[in-house]
Amino acid sequence: MKRLGVFICHCGVNIAGTVDVKSVAEKTGRVEDVAHSADYIYMCSEPGQQIIREAIRERGLEGVVVACCSPSMHENTFRKAVKSEGMNPYLCEIANIREQCSWVHQKEKTKATEKAEEIILATLEKVRENEKLEAISVSINRSAGVIGGGIAGMTAALDLAEGGYEVLLIEKEQALGGHMTQLSKTFPDLHPALPDLLAKAREIERHPKIDLHCYSEMEDVKGYVGNFELTIRKKATSVDWGRCNGCGLCIRDCPVEYVSPFERGLGVRKAIDLLYPGSVPQKPVIRRDHCRYFHDGSCRKCEEVCPEKAIRFDQQDERIGKKVGAIVVATGFELYPTEQLGEYGYGEIPDVIDGLALERMFSVDGPTQGRIIRPSDGTVPKEIVFIQCVASRDPDRYMPYCSRICCMYTAKQAKIYKEQVPDGQPYIFYMDIRADAKGYEEFLQKTIEEKGLLYLRGRVSRVFQDDGKVRILGVDTLTGKMVEVAADMVVLATAIVPSQGVKDLASKLRATVDRHGFLTEAHIKLYPVESSTKGIYLAGCGQSPKDISDTVSQASATASKIQALLSTDQLLQDPLIAFVDENICSGCGICVEVCPYEAREMNSRRGISVVHSALCQGCGACIAACPNFACELRNSSSVQTLRMLETFV
Amino acid sequence: MKIELTREKVHNEFAKKVELISGQNLFACYQCGNCTAGCPVAFAMEVGPHEVIRYTLLGLEEEALAVNTFWLCASCLQCTSRCPKGIDIARVMDALRMVILRKKDRKDHIHVSEFQEGFLEKVPQIAFISGFRKFLS
Numbered sequence: 001m002k003r004l005g006v007f008i009c010h011c012g013v014n015i016a017g018t019v020d021v022k023s024v025a026e027k028t029g030r031v032e033d034v035a036h037s038a039d040y041i042y043m044c045s046e047p048g049q050q051i052i053r054e055a056i057r058e059r060g061l062e063g064v065v066v067a068c069c070s071p072s073m074h075e076n077t078f079r080k081a082v083k084s085e086g087m088n089p090y091l092c093e094i095a096n097i098r099e100q101c102s103w104v105h106q107k108e109k110t111k112a113t114e115k116a117e118e119i120i121l122a123t124l125e126k127v128r129e130n131e132k133l134e135a136i137s138v139s140i141n142r143s144a145g146v147i148g149g150g151i152a153g154m155t156a157a158l159d160l161a162e163g164g165y166e167v168l169l170i171e172k173e174q175a176l177g178g179h180m181t182q183l184s185k186t187f188p189d190l191h192p193a194l195p196d197l198l199a200k201a202r203e204i205e206r207h208p209k210i211d212l213h214c215y216s217e218m219e220d221v222k223g224y225v226g227n228f229e230l231t232i233r234k235k236a237t238s239v240d241w242g243r244c245n246g247c248g249l250c251i252r253d254c255p256v257e258y259v260s261p262f263e264r265g266l267g268v269r270k271a272i273d274l275l276y277p278g279s280v281p282q283k284p285v286i287r288r289d290h291c292r293y294f295h296d297g298s299c300r301k302c303e304e305v306c307p308e309k310a311i312r313f314d315q316q317d318e319r320i321g322k323k324v325g326a327i328v329v330a331t332g333f334e335l336y337p338t339e340q341l342g343e344y345g346y347g348e349i350p351d352v353i354d355g356l357a358l359e360r361m362f363s364v365d366g367p368t369q370g371r372i373i374r375p376s377d378g379t380v381p382k383e384i385v386f387i388q389c390v391a392s393r394d395p396d397r398y399m400p401y402c403s404r405i406c407c408m409y410t411a412k413q414a415k416i417y418k419e420q421v422p423d424g425q426p427y428i429f430y431m432d433i434r435a436d437a438k439g440y441e442e443f444l445q446k447t448i449e450e451k452g453l454l455y456l457r458g459r460v461s462r463v464f465q466d467d468g469k470v471r472i473l474g475v476d477t478l479t480g481k482m483v484e485v486a487a488d489m490v491v492l493a494t495a496i497v498p499s500q501g502v503k504d505l506a507s508k509l510r511a512t513v514d515r516h517g518f519l520t521e522a523h524i525k526l527y528p529v530e531s532s533t534k535g536i537y538l539a540g541c542g543q544s545p546k547d548i549s550d551t552v553s554q555a556s557a558t559a560s561k562i563q564a565l566l567s568t569d570q571l572l573q574d575p576l577i578a579f580v581d582e583n584i585c586s587g588c589g590i591c592v593e594v595c596p597y598e599a600r601e602m603n604s605r606r607g608i609s610v611v612h613s614a615l616c617q618g619c620g621a622c623i624a625a626c627p628n629f630a631c632e633l634r635n636s637s638s639v640q641t642l643r644m645l646e647t648f649v
Numbered sequence: 650m651k652i653e654l655t656r657e658k659v660h661n662e663f664a665k666k667v668e669l670i671s672g673q674n675l676f677a678c679y680q681c682g683n684c685t686a687g688c689p690v691a692f693a694m695e696v697g698p699h700e701v702i703r704y705t706l707l708g709l710e711e712e713a714l715a716v717n718t719f720w721l722c723a724s725c726l727q728c729t730s731r732c733p734k735g736i737d738i739a740r741v742m743d744a745l746r747m748v749i750l751r752k753k754d755r756k757d758h759i760h761v762s763e764f765q766e767g768f769l770e771k772v773p774q775i776a777f778i779s780g781f782r783k784f785l786s
Contacts, residue, residue, distance in 0.1 A: 383656055427654060445734075449676050454676075482651040482652070484654065
């Protein structure tokens with residue numbers, strides 16, 4: 001018979017306010033094999049842990065039950081405490097009497113006390129049969145993969161590479177930078193976005209530790225933390241980038257122009273072109289859906305003019321395999337498809353544009369060379385209306401969340417506009433102004449005061465064309481009056497949504513997304529950059545809307561978490577996983593199909609199913625599915641489970 | 650009622666005059682209402698001081714000048730000391746009074762010669778000061 005100990009935590013009044021801890025301690029102390037039973041106000045505190053350690057030492061305990069909060073809070077704490085006294089940590093179990101008892105039964109104190117006793121007695125049954133286990137050691141590949149080459153992915157990749165780790169950086173577009181390359185100046189310091197970004201991009205391009213794959217997508221991922229195997233599809237650029245010297249003659253001579261999504265429909269690109277002028281890498285790609293050669297074979301201008309003979313019309317997509325130990329998902333955002341909005345006239349009225357289109361106008365290398373003009377007639381707008389919270393904060397019809405960047409970029413855009421058109425007037429329809437980071441509120445107030453921005457608190461009801469103007473009907477709730485503006489141009493601050501294809505990617509990575517498609521973190525406060533799958537980390541707007549400062553901070557946090565993970569070449573994993581009784585297993589293979597982690601496979605030579613210990617997460621699906629009861633979970637055997645059940649019924 | 654906003658209206662002559670006389674930037678107003686919240690005579694005002702500022706900013710001259718707000722203002726400076734943006738609201742109220750009083754067609758000025766004998770001795774000095782400010786400017 002093992003000598004067991006029971007330690008009951010008051011958790012201040014969280015448990016003791018409902019459960020009579022003293023009587024529970026006394027009753028459990030009377031159980032035959034319980035050699036020690038104690039209660040304390042905060043078991044997780046240092047004096048609390050000291051009580052456990054002393055009892056193990058003095059009473060020679062061989063198993064411990066701590067009755068306290070959820071094991072996700074302090075299981076680790078107490079297992080470490082017993083380990084320091086030489087006890088195997090897997091002989092310590094948590095009886096959750098807070099979340100599963102005191103918090104939910106605050107009005108039934110007597111019954112809660114009885115339930116707490118039962119939970120502890122059941123956990124004692126478990127501990128009686130617990131085996132001594134050792135953590136599983138897995139060797140890891142000390143490199144990282146980063147999916148997405150925007151400012152988030154770039155920052156994470158550079159930090160990791162500077163930390164000495166090999167980094168694989170995958171970007172779906174032909175050049176680095178993501179949405180930041182579309183921006184003109186950034187708030188709150190009005191620094192031009194591109195120069196600093198491109199400096200970083202060039203650093204990445206020539207970094208010996210970074211393996212950069214642009215115009216590439218993650219097609220498949222296998223494996224587990226420490227040992228991921230990626231399949232990358234390198235899309236055909238139709239240009240041999242190794243030979244291309246970036247001279248641009250092909251672009252100059254290409255006869256095909258198409259309306260560029262990068263320029264938000266305000267400008268054009270050639271069928272062979274860079275993503276943006278001065279892009280990194282400075283290599284062109286042939287867009288086959290626009291190129292005449294691929295349409296009817298009628299044009300080979302780029303091939304004729306290329307001095308390096310770098311054009312490859314016959315190039316095929318290429319698949320390459322890479323191994324990494326951890327993955328950063330930095331897939332970024334898109335704007336809510338504005339054409340899907342039933343209001344505001346986007347798509348019908350040419351002078352209604354979105355915030356990114358205005359950024360392109362402000363950019364000196366953009367479609368208007370930095371001049372702000374009406375798309376309809378090229379004149380300078382003298383009255384400009386900004387509408388905030390377009391598709392954000394509208395749970396009934398669009399997105400319930402705040403997109404976080406719009407308040408600041410609208411103020412910034414209104415400021416830049418006022419500087420360019422001093423006699424113009426910006427009107428900004430808003431619901432609340434959220435300027436919550438360093439220097440933001442000061443920037444906003446200074447801009448409003450100095451530039452005379454007219455903020456109108458209220459929403460817009462109608463936007464329609466009227467005699468060459470865009471007429472806006474709305475309300476100013478501060479006066480309670482309807483307002484009407486005959487504007488020259490309207491700018492919509494559209495909601496941020498996750499990039500297309502994130503859901504697919506997430507399912508390949510076995511990471512989860514929320515109902516809007518944003519990747520979910522393991523814990524919103526305590527593990528904000530880890531995904532729910534070990535080894536998969538998050539950075540940037542793929543996780544939630546955020547501005548550049550926050551994105552960079554988060555990406556660096558992600559990188560440092562990964563550096564910690566990769567700092568050793570062995571990874572210790574919980575041994576609480578499935579195992580197979582080889583004498584019973586019939587080799588039917590049902591477990592292989594039900595395993596969500598691809599941790600079960602058939603050993604054809606022995607005719608049985610085996611468990612891949614590094615992949616198994618101990619979920620128990622195979623145990624429930626096995627028709628022969630050949631699978632068991634370590635320290636959660638059917639004998640243990642049945643005995644625990646008997647305690648309750 | 651609907652307000653038609655234009656850039657001329659936002660930078661209207663009326664608001665400019667109020668800003669010039671008071672030396673205050675009306676765009677600085679948060680519309681937080683701290684002035685109205687602390688005003689000892691707000692209970693009797695048709696609209697609070699912050700609303701008058703909003704009307705002025707939007708170029709609603711008629712509405713702004715029709716209310717009793719700035720006439721009831723006792724220039725106690727509570728609003729000025731409370732304003733988080735450092736706007737001297739009492740000065741703005743004063744400026745609104747002056748905008749009206751500077752209109753040429755007014756005939757309701759105080760004539761000291763018409764005061765009854767002994768009146769000057771009875772009335773507290775502060776009443777004169779405010780009277781002169783309000784009715785003689």
